[in-house]
Amino acid sequence: MDALPRPALLIDRSGRVTVANTLAQHMLGAGIVGRHYITALRQPGILDAIETAVRDRTATEARYLTTDAQRDVTLLAHCAPVRPEGDILVFFEDLSAVEEAGQIRRDFVANVSHELRTPLTALMGFVETLQGAAHDDPETRDRFLEIMRTETGRMNRLVGDLLSLSRVEANERVRPSKMVDLAGLARGVMGSLAPLAEEAGVAISAEGLDLECTLPADADQVSQVVTNLMENAIKYSGRGSRVSLSLSTDPDNPMTRGPAAILSVTDTGEGIDPIHIPRLTERFYRIDSHRSRQLGGTGLGLAIVKHIVNRHRGRLRIESAPGKGSRFTVILPKAL
Numbered sequence: 001m002d003a004l005p006r007p008a009l010l011i012d013r014s015g016r017v018t019v020a021n022t023l024a025q026h027m028l029g030a031g032i033v034g035r036h037y038i039t040a041l042r043q044p045g046i047l048d049a050i051e052t053a054v055r056d057r058t059a060t061e062a063r064y065l066t067t068d069a070q071r072d073v074t075l076l077a078h079c080a081p082v083r084p085e086g087d088i089l090v091f092f093e094d095l096s097a098v099e100e101a102g103q104i105r106r107d108f109v110a111n112v113s114h115e116l117r118t119p120l121t122a123l124m125g126f127v128e129t130l131q132g133a134a135h136d137d138p139e140t141r142d143r144f145l146e147i148m149r150t151e152t153g154r155m156n157r158l159v160g161d162l163l164s165l166s167r168v169e170a171n172e173r174v175r176p177s178k179m180v181d182l183a184g185l186a187r188g189v190m191g192s193l194a195p196l197a198e199e200a201g202v203a204i205s206a207e208g209l210d211l212e213c214t215l216p217a218d219a220d221q222v223s224q225v226v227t228n229l230m231e232n233a234i235k236y237s238g239r240g241s242r243v244s245l246s247l248s249t250d251p252d253n254p255m256t257r258g259p260a261a262i263l264s265v266t267d268t269g270e271g272i273d274p275i276h277i278p279r280l281t282e283r284f285y286r287i288d289s290h291r292s293r294q295l296g297g298t299g300l301g302l303a304i305v306k307h308i309v310n311r312h313r314g315r316l317r318i319e320s321a322p323g324k325g326s327r328f329t330v331i332l333p334k335a336l
Contacts, residue, residue, distance in 0.1 A: 002244070006092050007075075011037050011050065013086030027066060037090075046077045053079040053088050064092065074099045111284040115158055115299070161300040165283075168221065168307040175313060180217040182261050182332070183209050183247055189226040190245060193234065201239035204230075208247040213261050215334040221308045222332075228301040229265040229328045231234075232295035237269030237325070248333070255315045256333040266327045272320035280318060281306040305330075 001008055003134040007024035009017050015036050025032060032040050037050055041064070065075050075092040082089045087286040126144045187209050197204045226245070233243040234306035246264045253260035272280070272287065279285045284299035309316045312332050320326035 004041050004091065006094070008092065008281055009037075009040075009090040010082070011088045011090060013054070015054075016321050018087070026090070027068075046079075049077060049079045050088060050090065053081060054086065056079045063095075072096075108283060111299075112158075112162065115284070116155060119155050122151050123148055147285065158300075159331060161304060164224065165300055165304050165307065168304060168311065172307055172311045175216070175311065176218040176221075177216050178218070179214050180219045180222060182213045182215055182217070182222065182263070183211050185219060185223050186205070186226055186245060186247055186263065189230060191232050193227070196231070200234050202234045202237060203242045204234070205242065205244045206246070207244060209245070211247055211249065213249055213334075215261055215332055217312055217332065219307075221311070225305050225308050225330060226263065226265075228305050228329075232301060233267040233269070233326070233328075237267035241268045241325075243267045253331060253333075255331045256313070259334040260314075261332045261334055262329060263332070264327055264329045266325065268325045271322045271324045272318075272326055273322055277318050277320060281316070 001010065001019050001021040004021055004023075007027045008021050009024050009028075010019035011033070012018050015038065017032050017037060017040055018036055020028070020032050023068055028040060032145055038047060041050075043049060043064055045062040046064045049060040052058070053060045059078065061079070062077050064075040074095045076095050078089075078091045078093065080089055080091075081087070082271070106298045126148050128332065130141060134144065187207070190204065190206055190209070194204065230243065230245060237243060244264075244266045246266070248262045250260045250262060252258065253262070276287050278285075281302045285304045286299050306316055309332070314330060314332040317329040318326070319329070
């Protein structure tokens, strides 16, 4: 019984627990041996399963709920006769990871549906109006068409980010091996985002982008990391603020246990309350949902950044405080 990798009990024909392995005693208490299974387990589902196994001499299953270190645990109890005398073996299988994965999937579908439903509802309403009362009103038609263009662009960005996230997750265990010039990629992103920064009234600057910095990486994904971090800083720091992109190297970084490239995006915006920082890389997590949607955010940018950094065996660090701006630092190993 102790050799079994999961909690297990042996119940005799009188209903008493005769053997409990170490894992079962840890889960149910050291005094479980000798007690009747009704007083030891107490939950109706598993009691019915054991009773059926005893009566019909067939294998049965039931869910058993417990807690472990303040965490809910869902177990599947397998009950089966093991001796002619009537003994029943109860073997517990932990389903918590499966349950959590299912909940994450349901939450993800619900979030995607919610994000798509808002612009779709708006589009349907505008189409109906254009087909009816505003059919011959050029001014109203042009205004509605502009809003429809904005909403379809938002849906297109959402679908694009979902596809990017899917591709990154599919390859997350495959570490890139092609050598890439990180400084050159960062300079390219800076150039492409200059018009956005000018339109937003944000001054951007760079430091260290003339370094020779090559490392094993996926060029498209690293460009996406720099782009996402810079776009966020430009959009959310506010007019009149400053955003800087810096690149440096470290011959022996403790985060990567070896030589590393350190890429930082710093802004002088309003900052982030520390309570939000641990959740910023969650899918669809937003500090201000209304403002994020107004600025075209999908809630997936930092989730994509996190997965790309993980694929490169790097680290993402976020430092911020209200009124003091924010700094997002990506640390990437320079060697395989």
